[in-house]
Structure formats: structure tokens, C-alpha cells
Amino acid sequence: MSDPFPWLIRYVEVWVPTEDGSHLTLQSSRLVGEEAADADAPGVPDVRPGEGVAGRAWQQKSATILQEDPSRVLDGLSDACGTTLKAVLAIPVFRRHEIRGVVVLGCGDGLGAAEVWSRDDRDELAVSVGLYAGLPSFEFISRYTKFPKGAGIPGKVWTMEQPQLARDPEQSGTFIRSFGNDPAQISAAIGLPVNHAHGFAGSVLLLLSDAQTPLARDIELWECRSDPATDEHHLPVTELVSTTSLNAEHNTGTADAAAPEAWQQQILKQLTATNSPAMFKAENLALPDRAAFSLAIPFFRGESLTAVLTLLY
Amino acid sequence: MTTYAPLQFQPVRDSSAPRFQQRFMNSSDDTASSTSVTVYAVALPPQATIPVLDAAEVAGYGFRQYPTVDSLLESASPSATGCVLLACGSDAAQNAAVIARMKLHFYSIPLIVLLDSNSADNAVDLMQQGAFSVLPQPFEHHKLLHTITAAVEFSESSQSAIDSSRAACLRMQEATEKELEVLRLIMDGRKNKEIAAELGITVRAVEDRRFRLMKKVGVDSVAELVALAVTAQYYQQGLTFGSPRNGSLPDIRRCVKGIEVWVPNEDETHLQLFQSCYRDAAAFQEASRGLTFRRGEGLPGRVWESRTPAFLRELITTDFVRSREASVVGMTTAVGLPVFCEGRVQSVVLILLDTRNQTKAVFESWRLDPQSSALRLSGGTYINCERLRRLSEFIHLPVGEGLAGFAAEQGRPHIGARFSEDAIAVRGLALAAENFVSSIALPLTDSGAVISDVFLLLNSEQTPVFSLLQIWKPTPDQSAMTLAGEYVDGIPSLTSQTSVISRADDHSIAGQAWTQRSPIIVDNGTAAQAIVRSPRVPAPGFGIAIPTIVGGKVVAVTVMAN
Numbered sequence: 122m123s124d125p126f127p128w129l130i131r132y133v134e135v136w137v138p139t140e141d142g143s144h145l146t147l148q149s150s151r152l153v154g155e156e157a158a159d160a161d162a163p164g165v166p167d168v169r170p171g172e173g174v175a176g177r178a179w180q181q182k183s184a185t186i187l188q189e190d191p192s193r194v195l196d197g198l199s200d201a202c203g204t205t206l207k208a209v210l211a212i213p214v215f216r217r218h219e220i221r222g223v224v225v226l227g228c229g230d231g232l233g234a235a236e237v238w239s240r241d242d243r244d245e246l247a248v249s250v251g252l253y254a255g256l257p258s259f260e261f262i263s264r265y266t267k268f269p270k271g272a273g274i275p276g277k278v279w280t281m282e283q284p285q286l287a288r289d290p291e292q293s294g295t296f297i298r299s300f301g302n303d304p305a306q307i308s309a310a311i312g313l314p315v316n317h318a319h320g321f322a323g324s325v326l327l328l329l330s331d332a333q334t335p336l337a338r339d340i341e342l343w344e345c346r347s348d349p350a351t352d353e354h355h356l357p358v359t360e361l362v363s364t365t366s367l368n369a370e371h372n373t374g375t376a377d378a379a380a381p382e383a384w385q386q387q388i389l390k391q392l393t394a395t396n397s398p399a400m401f402k403a404e405n406l407a408l409p410d411r412a413a414f415s416l417a418i419p420f421f422r423g424e425s426l427t428a429v430l431t432l433l434y
Numbered sequence: 435m436t437t438y439a440p441l442q443f444q445p446v447r448d449s450s451a452p453r454f455q456q457r458f459m460n461s462s463d464d465t466a467s468s469t470s471v472t473v474y475a476v477a478l479p480p481q482a483t484i485p486v487l488d489a490a491e492v493a494g495y496g497f498r499q500y501p502t503v504d505s506l507l508e509s510a511s512p513s514a515t516g517c518v519l520l521a522c523g524s525d526a527a528q529n530a531a532v533i534a535r536m537k538l539h540f541y542s543i544p545l546i547v548l549l550d551s552n553s554a555d556n557a558v559d560l561m562q563q564g565a566f567s568v569l570p571q572p573f574e575h576h577k578l579l580h581t582i583t584a585a586v587e588f589s590e591s592s593q594s595a596i597d598s599s600r601a602a603c604l605r606m607q608e609a610t611e612k613e614l615e616v617l618r619l620i621m622d623g624r625k626n627k628e629i630a631a632e633l634g635i636t637v638r639a640v641e642d643r644r645f646r647l648m649k650k651v652g653v654d655s656v657a658e659l660v661a662l663a664v665t666a667q668y669y670q671q672g673l674t675f676g677s678p679r680n681g682s683l684p685d686i687r688r689c690v691k692g693i694e695v696w697v698p699n700e701d702e703t704h705l706q707l708f709q710s711c712y713r714d715a716a717a718f719q720e721a722s723r724g725l726t727f728r729r730g731e732g733l734p735g736r737v738w739e740s741r742t743p744a745f746l747r748e749l750i751t752t753d754f755v756r757s758r759e760a761s762v763v764g765m766t767t768a769v770g771l772p773v774f775c776e777g778r779v780q781s782v783v784l785i786l787l788d789t790r791n792q793t794k795a796v797f798e799s800w801r802l803d804p805q806s807s808a809l810r811l812s813g814g815t816y817i818n819c820e821r822l823r824r825l826s827e828f829i830h831l832p833v834g835e836g837l838a839g840f841a842a843e844q845g846r847p848h849i850g851a852r853f854s855e856d857a858i859a860v861r862g863l864a865l866a867a868e869n870f871v872s873s874i875a876l877p878l879t880d881s882g883a884v885i886s887d888v889f890l891l892l893n894s895e896q897t898p899v900f901s902l903l904q905i906w907k908p909t910p911d912q913s914a915m916t917l918a919g920e921y922v923d924g925i926p927s928l929t930s931q932t933s934v935i936s937r938a939d940d941h942s943i944a945g946q947a948w949t950q951r952s953p954i955i956v957d958n959g960t961a962a963q964a965i966v967r968s969p970r971v972p973a974p975g976f977g978i979a980i981p982t983i984v985g986g987k988v989v990a991v992t993v994m995a996n
Binding site (some may be wrong): 243 | 608854864
């Protein structure tokens with residue numbers, strides 16, 4: 122099987138907390154694309170807050186972008202992956218105050234952008250760090266743009282405290298910073314919040330991709346509802362309320378309209394049990410669209426699992 | 435006394451001149467030509483769509499389809515390259531209007547008209563009105579393909595000529611007046627000795643000027659220099675207010691219906707009309723006579739009280755005092771601007787607009803936050819560019835950056851143009867994408883000394899609010915003012931730096947605004963004489979001069995005219 126596209130994300134790591142919660146340990150790492158395979162991640166097996174990219178995202182309770190060049194971390198990862206990484210993104214997942222994991226994404230060559238939007242002293246979101254490829258005018262105007270709560274995709278993420286997915290934002294006219302001047306055409310946008318304690322922690326990771334180098338084969342956002350009742354394993358009952366997909370045909374309205382598929386139920390069940398991000402291989406789970414694996418990231422408001430973002434590769 | 439540089443290029447004779455000039459009538463687009471060639475199909479019947487699409491594909495062009503002319507004009511850039519295929523009916527007047535709109539919108543896109551068999555008799559009329567070709571339906575594939583290819587070739591060559599002409603014009607801007615004097619005489623066929631005699635300088639000085647000019651504009655021979663000047667001249671001849679044939683404005687560009695200056699009475703209890711000029715608005719003019727406004731009353735009173743610009747997008751639906759008369763004469767939008775003198779609102783300027791006819795314009799007010807030293811949008815009206823409004827709401831401009839931030843830092847008005855290349859214009863690419871070609875930023879001094887707000891006007895290519903923008907600056911000894919910047923439809927004048935108004939000059943509105951420290955309006959009867967301008971800038975119909983007073987001194991006078 123060969124992939125039709127070179128993916129913008131070339132490498133994925135999932136870090137989860139140790140039992141005592143003092144460290145993060147590397148649970149899994151994976152190359153993306155044609156050569157999809159488990160990868161040996163370099164560096165120390167466990168990290169404390171502030172150590173490495175994952176530890177830094179944990180300590181700062183913020184999404185992080187590492188793009189120094191030359192960079193020991195990037196070079197190490199690139200060597201281990203056998204592919205050149207241009208930058209590394211990390212997003213921490215908290216359930217109330219507790220770290221539940223950090224997802225690290227390694228970006229290769231491609232067209233698109235990754236931005237960390239952070240709340241400033243005027244209570245607005247501004248780009249604190251950005252990575253851009255093929256978007257010079259978009260990058261320029263972004264330096265002067267600030268979004269209050271509710272405005273733009275970052276502001277909506279802040280209001281909803283939930284990830285937001287937008288397909289063809291330029292075409293729909295919802296993407297106000299783009300005037301079609303750049304070589305890259307943004308075909309998909311994903312905004313991911315960092316929630317901590319009872320709500321938004323002040324940071325949004327915004328991922329933007331061109332159709333030529335998509336972020337993933339498909340991306341699904343599941344809106345979830347947790348029931349106070351528990352199942353036979355004393356786990357909270359979590360329902361899939363709706364699915365939004367970058368592939369329009371996968372969208373569903375409510376759980377009544379379309380029952381979750383088996384792979385979705387299985388991922389949801391594991392996330393409900395562990396409360397941590399995880400990777401699922403096609404060998405163990407019948408994934409749709411001939412995907413080799415799926416990365417699932419849970420999002421919590423307080424203690425409740427409210428959304429899951431799945432990236433299918 | 436007013437002095438001009440004696441630059442007068444000889445008329446350029448070219449067999450293709452009429453059509454060519456027409457093509458770059460408004461060719462001040464900074465985005466230059468598009469790299470992709472597109473066949474635009476408008477209102478095609480289903481049976482015609484597939485053959486046109488096939489022909490476009492065979493020729494390797496893009497294809498876009500639009501249900502109406504309006505939808506095409508909203509989407510397609512005036513500087514696009516390609517051709518338009520339009521299905522026309524038998525209504526001759528309607529066809530003529532559509533062709534006129536197309537010609538006004540596009541610089542270099544020919545129009546191919548598809549006629550049904552009942553309307554074939556109109557073909558000659560359509561060609562005379564400016565259609566590139568007329569094809570009766572049903573049409574043969576090879577004929578369609580040939581016509582489209584020929585139209586695209588014409589479009590590409592026109593666009594290329596516009597680009598070359600514009601590039602030449604920009605290079606010639608480097609020339610000084612003295613160098614242009616010599617160039618003019620060279621173009622007249624004079625020898626160095628004759629030039630030296632005429633200018634009263636030595637032959638060596640003539641050669642020096644010529645050499646310096648050739649070096650500046652990057653040419654190696656006199657022949658190349660003359661060729662460059664001729665090409666630049668083509669572009670300059672495009673600087674007209676409307677049609678070059680009769681000098682009148684097309685209706686679409688007549689968006690300003692009136693300008694008023696309101697001043698407080700001696701007791702500062704109310705505002706009274708000090709000066710005004712109107713265009714086709716007799717009922718409104720009559721209603722304005724003797725009218726006064728207290729603080730907070732009507733638009734002028736609101737500006738007076740709030741000490742900030744105010745905007746009324748819809749005069750009909752708001753409490754505009756003269757809304758009935760505005761409706762009668764077709765005024766739809768009004769903008770109010772305070773003019774400060776030593777901390778006092780010395781006057782209120784009202785610009786009254788008719789924005790119904792595809793007008794595109796933006797008026798903004800940017801407020802300076804002293805704590806963050808950045809400007810944020812505090813108000814504005816966006817006419818037919820909603821997207822720019824949505825972007826601008828979230829922009830913050832550090833002092834010194836952006837059109838407004840730059841004017842705030844300088845404490846002087848600033849004219850912006852060539853937005854796609856202008857590093858100062860933070861939203862430059864967005865402005866270029868929306869076909870804005872020039873801007874004027876006026877800093878306002880609420881306290882009399884420190885800039886508090888910046889008023890910004892953006893002129894679109896098709897419907898500029900004010901085609902002519904000038905900034906005059908007093909000389910250090912305050913004996914005269916020099917023209918520091920002059921733009922027509924976003925194109926800088928080549929000779930702006932030598933125009934001078936002496937303090938004793940009382941016939942120009944710029945001079946009067948300087949000495950009287952008040953806005954001055956000039957209307958149709960006297961504008962040509964009262965607006966001092968560079969030699970080849972055509973006479974405007976009316977205009978206003980607004981002084982910028984900072985720290986008690988007039989630091990600049992802005993002239994806006996149409």
C-alpha cells in the first residue's frame with residue numbers, strides 16, 4: 122500500500138505519565154506515511170517537567186513548537202526516524218490538574234503552518250510562536266493579529282474549550298487572515314486547546330495544511346458526553362454525540378443519526394479507561410480507509426471527557 | 435507664486451494608441467498581471483458551456499463560470515489575463531451597458547459575445563461598443579477555439595504592455611527635475627550645445643545630468659533612455675479622471691456627492707455651515723442652508739462632542755437629520771472628521787457619498803493606546819469589502835507600523851500606494867487583493883500636541899473617493915509650502931517635488947488652508963485654478979484642503995480632490 126500524499130506530519134510520539142505521576146514515559150512512537158513503522162525515539166526514556174519538548178509542554182501547560190536549526194533534539198529525532206524533521210510540536214493533555222499525556226508531532230517538508238496562540242495581558246490571543254511554510258503573507262499579517270474570546274478559530278477554541286475543525290477555511294471565507302496571496306492554499310485547519318483545572322489554560326495549537334500536504338489521511342473530531350453513571354468496570358459511560366470529519370461523507374449529526382462504528386467504540390473505551398492519548402495500529406483494530414494507524418487525543422473539561430481528536434494515517 | 439517644472443513630453447504617436455490607452459486607463463494595479471490565463475464564461479446557456487469548456491481545456495487555459503455579470507465582476511481581478519465569453523440577448527441598450535461595465539472593470543480582458551440566432555443583427559453594434567468578437571450560436575468548435583486563442587493573445591500582450599509601461603514609470607521616478615529638463619530637450623531632438631544654451635548651463639553640465647539620469651534608471655545609451663521615457667509616458671497619459679476622450683467622469687466614479695465644513699460659532703454653542711460643495715444634490719443643498727447643530731446633535735454634532743471621526747453607513751435608516759433630502763439626491767453614506775487646532779475642534783468635515791453603484795471604499799478611525807503604544811480600530815465604514823473589515827477588527831498596529839501607525843509616529847499625513855510592495859502597509863496584500871490603490875492617513879491631535887487618533891481613507895481602483903491626493907509641507911522658514919507627495923489613482927506624479935506655494939499665494943486651497951488654519955473646499959467653478967498640481971495631472975472637479983496642526987503649527991496640508 123502506498124500513500125497518495127506526502128503527509129505534513131512525519132512522526133508521532135505519545136508520552137504518558139508514570140504511575141506516580143512524577144515523570145512522562147514514552148508509550149509509543151511511529152513514523153507516518155509509506156514507511157509507517159514503529160520508530161526508535163532518541164533521548165531519555167522518561168522526562169520530568171521542563172525536560173525535552175514533552176516535558177516543556179507539560180511544565181508550561183502550553184502547546185510548544187521547537188524549530189531551532191540546528192537543533193540536537195530535531196537532529197536526533199530525524200536520525201532515529203530516518204526522515205528530516207523541520208520542527209516538532211507538542212501538546213499536553215490534562216484532566217483537571219493531572220497531566221494525562223503529551224503528544225509530540227514531527228513535521229517534515231510541506232506547505233502549511235503551526236501556530237501557538239497564547240493569552241496576553243489584554244486578555245486576547247496572539248501568536249507566541251509560529252512555523253510557516255509557503256505562507257509568507259499569512260505569516261506577516263499573523264504578527265499583527267489578536268483574537269479576543271470567540272473570534273477566529275483560536276478564539277472559538279477558547280470559548281468552546283474544545284477542538285475546532287474547519288475544512289477549506291479559505292474557500293468558506295471564514296479565514297480572515299488569508300487573501301489568497303500565498304503559494305500555499307490552506308485546505309484544513311484544526312485548533313486544539315490546552316485545558317487545565319476547570320477549563321482553558323490560555324494556549325491554542327492551530328494546525329493549518331495545504332491540500333498537497335495534508336495533516337493526515339483523515340481527521341475526525343468526536344464530540345463526547347460523559348454520563349455520571351458507571352459501567353460494569355466502574356468506568357464512566359461516555360457516548361459519542363457527533364463526528365466531524367475532514368472527509369465530508371464521514372460526518373454524522375448525533376449518535377441517534379448514526380451509531381458509532383466498532384473502531385470508534387473501541388478507541389473511546391480505551392480513552393475512557395486510561396484518560397490518556399494513545400496510538401492504535403491497524404493490526405489490532407479495524408481502522409477505516411485502509412489506515413495503518415490512528416492517533417487519538419482526548420480533551421477534558423474538568424474531569425469529563427468532552428472530545429476526542431483522531432488522526433488516521 | 436506657483437512654479438512648475440517645465441517637463442512636457444511630446445505626444446507619442448502609435449497606430450494602436452487608442453485601444454492601448456484605453457486598456458491602461460486605470461492600470462494602477464500593484465499586483466501586476468496574473469500568471470494564470472482564464473476563460474470566464476458568463477450566463478452561458480447549457481448547450482454552450484461544454485464547447486467553451488472544451489476549447490479552454492484544449493488551449494490549456496483555466497475555466498470559470500458565473501451566472502451573472504455581477505458575480506463575475508465581484509470575483510475577477512481587474513488585472514486578470516484571459517477573456518470573457520458572455521451570452522447576450524437582443525436588448526441593445528442592456529448589451530451596451532454590460533460591455534461598458536466590463537471595459538471599466540478589466541484592463542486587458544477582451545469580451546467575446548455569444549449571440550443567439552435571433553440577435554445576430556446586433557453584431558456590428560456590439561463590435562462598435564467594444565466587443566472583441568461576436569460569435570453566433572450554434573458555433574463551430576475550431577472557430578470558437580481560434581477566437582478564444584486570439585482574444586487571450588490580445589489580453590496577454592496588453593497586460594505585458596501595461597506592466598512594461600508601469601515598470602518604466604517607476605524607474606523614471608528616480609529622475610530629478612533638472613535631469614528631466616534635459617531629457618525633454620533631448621526628446622525634442624536638440625543637441626547638447628542647444629540644450630546648454632536654452633537652459634543657460636554648460637555643455638558639460640548637460641552631459642553630467644544626462645549621465646546621472648542614465649545611471650539612475652539603468653540604461654546604457656541615449657536611445658534606451660528615450661525609449662524608456664516614451665514607455666513611461668504611456669503610463670502617465672493614463673492618469674486621467676475618467677475617459678480620456680471627453681474628460682468627463684463615468685458615473686460609477688462619482689461616489690462623492692458632497693463635502694461640508696462645519697465650524698463652531700463664537701460662543702461655541704452650535705455648529706454652522708462654513709463651506710460646502712455638492713454634486714447633483716440641489717435638494718440637499720437647500721435643506722442644509724441655515725442649518726445648525728448643537729453638541730451631540732446630528733452627525734456634525736456627534737463628531738464635535740466625541741472629538742473622534744464618526745461614520746453613518748446608511749443615511750436612510752438612521753437619525754441623520756437630512757435623511758429625506760439625502761434619499762432624494764441619492765446620498766447613502768456619510769463620514770465625519772474633526773479638525774483640531776490646539777486642542778479645540780476647529781471644524782468638522784463631512785464627506786457625503788453615494789455608495790449604491792458598486793462603490794468600494796473604506797474609512798477607518800484608529801485609536802492610539804498610549805499604554806501599549808499601538809493603534810486599534812475604533813470605528814469605520816467598509817463599503818463593499820466586508821472581508822477587510824473582519825480582518826481589520828483584529829489588527830493591532832504598533833506606532834510606526836501600518837499606514838495608520840506610520841502617520842501616528844510621523845505626526846503628519848501619509849499617502850500610501852503600491853500596497854503589495856509597501857512594507858509599511860501591514861494589510862498591504864489584503865488591500866491589493868481588494869483592489870485598493872491609494873490611502874491617506876490623517877493624524878488627529880485631540881490634545882493639540884499628541885496624536886490621539888488616525889483617520890484613514892482607502893481609495894479603490896474602480897471607485898476612488900478622491901483620485902488626487904496631495905500632501906504639502908511648509909518649508910523650515912515657513913515662507914512657502916512644497917508638494918511632498920502627489921498621487922493620482924495610486925500612481926505618483928513624476929514631478930511632485932518642485933511644486934511650490936508661497937505664503938503670499940492666496941488663490942490655492944492648500945495655501946488658504948495653511949494660512950487660515952482651516953479646511954477649505956473648492957468646487958467645480960474654480961477647482962482647476964485653486965488646486966495646484968503637477969503639469970500633467972488633469973484638472974479635478976472639486977476638492978478639499980485640510981491642515982494638520984500639531985503643537986500649534988501647521989505641519990502639513992492634505993489636498994483630496996476628484
